[in-house]
Amino acid sequence: MTARKARVLWIDDDPERQKDAENLSDEELTVEFKCEGLNFSAPGALREIARYDLLLVDYRLEKLPDQTIRYMGPAVLGLLRSVDDDTPAYLVSAQGAADLAKFPGLSGFEEFLKLAELQGVLRMRERLKDDVAGYRAIAAIRRRTNADAAILDLLRVPKASQPFLLEAVPSSVKQALVRSPTADVASGSPELPGRLGFARWVRRTLLQKAGPLLPSLHAATRVGMKEPRFRETRAFDAALYKGIFSKSHDRRWWAATIDGVVLERQRRLDLPPGLPWELGPKVFRLQKSDVAKCVVCGEAQPEIVARDTDTEREVPVHQRHSTPAPQRDFTPFFAEERVVE
Amino acid sequence: MAKKRKASDASLIREHLLAALEFLTRSRPVGTYAKDLLRSCTTAQPLLKGSKENSWSLVMAPWTFELSGARYRGQEDCIKIVMGAEIRTAGGRLLRQTVPICVVAKPRCFSHGPPWCKQPAGQDGEAATRRLHFDYDANVTKWPKHHLQVGGNPQELRHAGSYYYAVAEDPSEPRVPAPSLDFVLALDLVMREFNTGLDLPQEPGWRKLVVRSEELSLKPYFDVAHDELGRSNREVPLIEHLSQ
Numbered sequence: 001m002t003a004r005k006a007r008v009l010w011i012d013d014d015p016e017r018q019k020d021a022e023n024l025s026d027e028e029l030t031v032e033f034k035c036e037g038l039n040f041s042a043p044g045a046l047r048e049i050a051r052y053d054l055l056l057v058d059y060r061l062e063k064l065p066d067q068t069i070r071y072m073g074p075a076v077l078g079l080l081r082s083v084d085d086d087t088p089a090y091l092v093s094a095q096g097a098a099d100l101a102k103f104p105g106l107s108g109f110e111e112f113l114k115l116a117e118l119q120g121v122l123r124m125r126e127r128l129k130d131d132v133a134g135y136r137a138i139a140a141i142r143r144r145t146n147a148d149a150a151i152l153d154l155l156r157v158p159k160a161s162q163p164f165l166l167e168a169v170p171s172s173v174k175q176a177l178v179r180s181p182t183a184d185v186a187s188g189s190p191e192l193p194g195r196l197g198f199a200r201w202v203r204r205t206l207l208q209k210a211g212p213l214l215p216s217l218h219a220a221t222r223v224g225m226k227e228p229r230f231r232e233t234r235a236f237d238a239a240l241y242k243g244i245f246s247k248s249h250d251r252r253w254w255a256a257t258i259d260g261v262v263l264e265r266q267r268r269l270d271l272p273p274g275l276p277w278e279l280g281p282k283v284f285r286l287q288k289s290d291v292a293k294c295v296v297c298g299e300a301q302p303e304i305v306a307r308d309t310d311t312e313r314e315v316p317v318h319q320r321h322s323t324p325a326p327q328r329d330f331t332p333f334f335a336e337e338r339v340v341e
Numbered sequence: 342m343a344k345k346r347k348a349s350d351a352s353l354i355r356e357h358l359l360a361a362l363e364f365l366t367r368s369r370p371v372g373t374y375a376k377d378l379l380r381s382c383t384t385a386q387p388l389l390k391g392s393k394e395n396s397w398s399l400v401m402a403p404w405t406f407e408l409s410g411a412r413y414r415g416q417e418d419c420i421k422i423v424m425g426a427e428i429r430t431a432g433g434r435l436l437r438q439t440v441p442i443c444v445v446a447k448p449r450c451f452s453h454g455p456p457w458c459k460q461p462a463g464q465d466g467e468a469a470t471r472r473l474h475f476d477y478d479a480n481v482t483k484w485p486k487h488h489l490q491v492g493g494n495p496q497e498l499r500h501a502g503s504y505y506y507a508v509a510e511d512p513s514e515p516r517v518p519a520p521s522l523d524f525v526l527a528l529d530l531v532m533r534e535f536n537t538g539l540d541l542p543q544e545p546g547w548r549k550l551v552v553r554s555e556e557l558s559l560k561p562y563f564d565v566a567h568d569e570l571g572r573s574n575r576e577v578p579l580i581e582h583l584s585q
Contacts, residue, residue, distance in 0.1 A: 164383065167367050259387050273388050275402050303402065319377075324407060332369050336376035 005030055006132035009052040011038065011076065012092070013063035023121045029129050031056075040071070040079050050084035053132040056113070059093040077108050086195055088135050092118060110200060111248070127247045134202075134244030138177070138195045147174045155202070155243035161254035165212045168333035173201045203245055210305070211334030213241055213252040218305045218335070221292050221316040222255065223262055223280030229290040236261055277301050296321035296340060306338040315340065349433030350557075352394045354523075357557055358428075361525050361550050362386045368547075374538040377404040395433040401426040401524070412536040420467065421445035422531050426524040434479065440527040441474035441493065444535075469495070472508040477521040485583040487562055488516035518583050520562035525554040 008031045010021045021033035032052075039045055049055065057073040077089050090111040106112060118124055134154075141150045148166055151157075151174065157165050177198040205211075210218045219239075220230030230236070239257035246252075262276045265283035273279075278301055281291045294302040295315040305314045306322040321341050328337040348356075365371050365382045372379050381404040389399050403425035411417045423443040429436045445467050473491050492508050522530060529551050532539050541547040569575070569582045 160387065164366065167369075167372065256383065256387065259384060263387055263391050267391060273392065273398055274400065275384055275388075319403075330373045333372040333379070334376075335380070 003028070003133070006054070006129050007032070007052045008054045008056060008128055008132070009034060009049060010056040010092070011035075011061070011073075012056075012058040013061045014058070017058075017115075020115075020119055024118070024125050024128065026125060029125060029132075031128070040076065046080055046083045049080060050087045052087065053135060054128065055080075055087060055089040056092050056118070057089050057109070059091055059095075074106070074108060081108070086139060088131075088196060088199065110196070110203065130247035131245060135199060137244055138199055141177060141195070143178055145178050147178045150177060151198075155206075155241075157243070158238060158254055158257045160260045161212060161239075161256040164256050164333065165254075168206070168212050169201070170332075173198055199245070202243075203248060205331060205334070207241075207245060207249045207252060209331060209334045211331070212255060214255050214258070215250060215252060217314055217316070219253040219255070219258055221302055221305050222258060222276050223284075224277040224292050224301060225280055225284070225286060226290050226292050229286065233284070235265075235284065275303075277303050292316050294318045294321060304335075304338060306340045308340045349395050350435050351397065351430035351433045354428070354430065354435060354557060355389060355392070355394060355397055357550075357553050358399070358524065359386070359389055360553075362389065364546055364550060368541065368544075370539050370541065375404070375406060378406070380404070396431045398429045399427070406531065406535070406537040406539075408536050409538050410536050412534065416535065418446040419444055419470075419535065420447055422535055422537065423469070424527065424531065426527075428524075435477065436479045438477040438521055438523060439474055440522060440524055441472065442527060442531060443469040443495075444471035446470045469508055475519070475521040475523075475527060476516075482584055484516045485518035485580060487519060487521040487583065489519040489521075490516050518580050520559045523554050523558045525550050526558060529554075 005027075006029045008024075008029065010017065010031055010033045012033065012035055015035050018033040018035065021031040024031040055077075057076055059073040061071045061073060061076065073091055080087065080089070088110045089108075090113050091106060091109040092113050092115060094115040137154055141154070151166070151169060152162055155165065177195060206213055214222065216231055217227050219236070220227040223230070223236075225233075236253055236258055239253040239261060241252040241254065259276050262279050262283055263273075266273065266279050269283060271279065271282055274282075277292070280286070281300070291300050292302055293300060294317050295308070296317050299318070301318070302316040303319045304317060304322065306317045307313070307325065308315050317338075317340055319338075322338040323341055325337040325339045362382045362385055366379065366386060371382075381402045385399060385401045389397065392398075403423055406422040406424075408416070408419055408421060411419065421444075423445060424441065426438075426440050428438045446469075448466055448468065471491075472493060472495065473489060474493050475489055477487050479486060490513060492510055493513060495508075495510060529542055529547070531537065533542050542551075565583070566579060569579055
């Protein structure tokens with residue numbers, strides 16, 4: 001049985017974008033473009049829009065023809081949320097992410113996409129398909145089912161990482177996944193209820209912050225490797241995140257499963273026990289040039305990744321060469337944000 | 342019917358530590374306000390889980406509590422507590438256990454009495470003003486196997502922070518004969534005495550772990566001391582008895 005074709009609606013006031021939408025479409029994905037003939041106040045118009053799997057909404061819609069009222073993207077989303085809680089919407093703009101402050105109402109959207117990203121056809125096509133598949137998988141969760149089991153299935157969590165992941169999911173998000181969606185979705189709260197709330201937690205918290213899942217620099221540092229070497233090795237394939245929305249972000253690895261890989265090798269080689277960043281170079285017999293080094297002292301075995309406040313880049317450092325970031329957040333079960341001393 | 346074999350000390354301690362690590366890695370206050378401890382526990386847990394029941398070693402990555410104000414008078418300058426834990430067992434026996442604790446204070450002068458100098462000579466960073474550790478060492482005979490020591494090797498906690506050691510490493514004496522607090526009891530003590538932001542000592546799950554630690558760590562020590570002190574015609578002082 002083949003999967004139902006993914007249907008995406010792109011609402012934009014620039015007719016030139018139609019060809020971009022057509023470029024994205026293929027046999028598994030239809031990106032319909034609407035510029036003319038949109039009347040949001042017509043009976044049933046919003047419900048019609050809500051039948052799509054995903055919406056791409058331009059921020060500025062002032063030039064949208066056939067409108068008696070001039071809308072902006074967030075206003076269109078507001079109207080949609082009056083009839084529908086579950087349809088995800090991404091904001092589109094030609095302007096860069098550095099200008100995010102210019103986009104009031106952004107928090108109601110699941111994602112911010114630059115036009116140039118949407119024009120990167122091959123990558124974006126796969127990403128949109130993957131995102132739609134993720135939203136559909138969430139929507140397919142039966143109400144009153146076991147939330148933990150559903151989450152482990154959606155995120156395809158390896159056994160060793162399951163207890164850590166389940167602790168990290170806020171109970172409100174967990175329960176909302178298996179309850180009827182509520183009407184409070186438009187609030188823009190990071191923990192908004194309903195199924196979209198779960199998707200938002202996955203995309204904005206689990207896949208963004210180091211915690212149960214690690215970005216590659218964090219994962220590499222944890223096992224005492226330099227990032228390029230870590231990205232090359234296949235040893236951690238079992239720890240690679242393969243759950244919903246895995247194509248929306250750079251690759252991520254399950255922290256506890258990474259530890260398990262290192263410890264399994266340590267036992268097999270009959271080496272003395274130790275911490276993952278101490279054992280990694282030994283169990284993988286790393287060359288000196290592949291061993292992670294602290295950017296402050298140049299010594300091996302930096303235990304963590306911290307932000308260099310001069311460059312704003314994350315770098316591997318020894319814990320002793322870092323301090324907790326003054327403006328850190330305290331999201332439970334996610335890593336402490338630290339800055340280089 | 343086969344007689345059930347008595348579990349070894351190493352196996353009982355391992356089982357207890359696994360329960361403690363399980364509790365801490367699932368504790369929301371720890372996951373929110375003591376992320377360093379959480380990281381240490383999450384790396385220690387699989388290490389211990391995969392170890393042999395009767396012969397295992399555990400070195401926990403040191404962790405830091407950022408203190409949020411003073412709990413008692415005199416703690417106004419204390420900003421951090423740094424802790425660690427290291428345990429070694431073999432052949433079903435506990436061989437060595439050390440739980441170091443460092444109390445770190447704001448930059449201040451240690452050379453002159455009050456009023457403190459505003460420009461401390463030689464050190465202008467954070468300083469460990471107290472360092473103590475609880476030890477158990479099965480192999481020593483020169484001093485009590487269970488003891489509490491002030492000072493000691495600062496390298497044990499060097500991973501956790503770069504601060505000036507205002508405590509001399511030597512002399513290592515005296516080693517005060519005392520029951521060696523294990524990881525759970527030492528953590529409980531710190532949470533009770535300092536403002537770590539963690540209220541675990543009032544949580545039933547944590548209290549159960551503390552009571553179990555008392556059974557495993559304190560009871561054998563006090564039993565030995567009680568029996569020895571209750572014996573008639575004693576000729577060996579307790580401190581020597583505890584060293585044997």
